[in-house]
Amino acid sequence: MRSACIPESKLPEVGTTIFTVIGQLADEHDALNLSQGAPNFACDPKLIDSVEQAMRAGHNQYSxxxxxxxxxxxxxxxxxxxxxxxxxxxxxxxxVASASEGLYASISALVHPGDEVIYFEPSFDSYAPIVQLQGATPVAIKLSPATFQIDWDEVAAAITPKTRMILVNTPHNPTGSAFGAHNIERLKALTRGTQIVVLSDEV
Ligand SMILES: Cc1ncc(COP(=O)(O)O)c(C=O)c1O
Structure with missing residues (x-):
């Protein structure tokens, strides 16, 4: 229900994340949930002990x-x-407290209204909304089906004077494809001497 005093969302078209949808469906159907990394092993007792020790030693203040x-x-x-x-x-x-926070902080610090940000689809679902919140335009380039590699000629063609950032994700979620030296070389060649920032999400 929408209350009269809640302002309109800035991103009304952004719905529930796919992780919530699949997580709920997996629970409902008692299915294996491959949509999120949930370790099926216990936390190392050494880590638990270290956290306890640190907290007992008073390391619980603002960093x-x-x-x-x-x-x-x-x-x-x-x-x-x-x-x-x-x-x-x-x-x-x-x-930072999470990759999500790092992405939000970096994009909002560097991307200005009217800028363009190139990213690759399929992508982690927060990229485009964060870019839109800056008044900038997300420019999606589809990974090649089957190999999920980047077509760098397509990237070169998508670069305009407004391109402010290229957001890469390697190893890639959800396909698992990873950059080799060739990808790094093409990325370097395309951005060298430009104002384009490369944001690398290596979560
Ligand atoms: C590619 C990618 N980027 C960012 C994130 C967000 O990471 P975090 O949970 O640390 O915010 C994830 C989480 O799965 C991810 O797969």
Missing amino acids: PMSGVLALREAIADKTHALYGAQYDPGTEVTV
Whole structure:
């Protein structure tokens, strides 16, 4: 029921997420729910103990805006060990509560009204609504059926002076396809020397 004092939604066409729909159907039919990652194993007792210890030690206050320094340092070390990329934990690493929050914060900070954001479908369902909330236009490019690879010529053709961001998701949900060196090279070549920001959702 809509109350008279609730203003009209900015995105009236955005309904319930597919995860809620499938989750409810799976419960209803006692089916395996493959729509969301729900671990079917217990949490490691070491993690539970560590959380308990940290809370008993009083680590339950607001953290700095960009996250606890020890965590940012651990993230920078891990990124270096895995990818060889060196990031400064003081200025180049920010901890967020979820990928959704990181996506929202990044897109709303960088995308202006009238801009265009290229993304790939099928996609995680919050991308387009976040872009629309900025007064910008989401530009969807379909992944090639069967391989779910990106047609970079199509991306090149979709780039306009208004393109502000290309949002990539690798490994890709829901298909599982992942970028190889070829994809990175094409992305670099298309964005080098432009104002286009690459937002990489590697959740
Ligand atoms: C591709 C993709 N991006 C973002 C998210 C959101 O992640 P989070 O639950 O950390 O907000 C998900 C969650 O499944 C996802 O699959």
